[in-house]
Amino acid sequence: MSFINYSSREINCKIVYYGPGLCGKTTNLQYIYAKTNPEAKGKMISLETETERTLFFDFLPLSLGEIRGFKTRFHLYTVPGQVFYDASRKLILKGVDGVVFVADSQVERMEANVESLENLRDNLKEHGYDLNNIPYVVQYNKRDLPNAADVGYMRELLNPTDVPDYEAVATTGAGVFDTLKAVAKQVLIELKRTR
């Protein structure tokens, strides 16, 4: 749910990075944070465990510039991917404007990807959203690993509705901004549609 402030002439949108544990959601945000001009970003907040697993969420506010005299701000969130943090994942989806599903390309993580995607669908449904009807992109992360599955296969498994999808290596940043741009663009187009 976007927030438009006519007084400060700002528009704020919420984007959530979803996906199984260790797929690289936090790494996506860290890369974006590292590569963005200081004036375009706020502080990145990570609520994590002692072993650097996301405990509640990561949060990164980004400013993208102006559209028709309105400052556009995106609030990027990641969810905790570990299965038992489902209650927290659900909370973070509240009011979401766009979703990035980050899949782990490693063959042995396919089942975890599929489960997480189903979990995303279910949790969105509880908030009254339908994954088929919201701004949504898929990222195949960890393409650098030798045990990465074939992209065609992953697409069939994880992107049956053929939304925009991107190969990525979040640790080096490959594909990270393409993914963000794609979802941000969809969110703005959706704003235009729903007026």
Next chain:
Amino acid sequence: MNSQLVLYEEEFRQITEICDMLHRDASAKAVFLVDKNGQLLANSGETAHLDTTSLASLTAGNIAATGGLAQLLGEKEFAIQVHEGERDNIHISLVGQRAILVIIFDERSSLGLVRLRVRKAGDVLSKIFDTINSKASEQGSTVFSEITDDDIDNLFGDM
């Protein structure tokens, strides 16, 4: 999807006035009004040295987590939270369906005073939010129906 939150000048001015009033009447250090999704709506007082964006997001996360706990216990919600620090204290309360009021105060004020002022302001704020909600569903936001694909592409110029 949820209706989006649209804040026009008039209501923005009203909620900011209430924050100013609370800041004064509760002898608070700072007052924030945040929406449940983590957006900062208005603030007043000593806010210059604070990271208000982070504050808004963490407050919303906190309220969401507490709301989840309440549901687990079969409560509707826990409407008020107070955290006491060595120097500063923070009073967090729900306003209507969609907003969160945050008061930061120190020894110049007291919990009793903050409670009292918050209760009074809460009713007024709820009414304003009713107006905000009905305006949003009537008018929608027209600027964005006119944006073009080029406008959107230009945003990503240097990304």
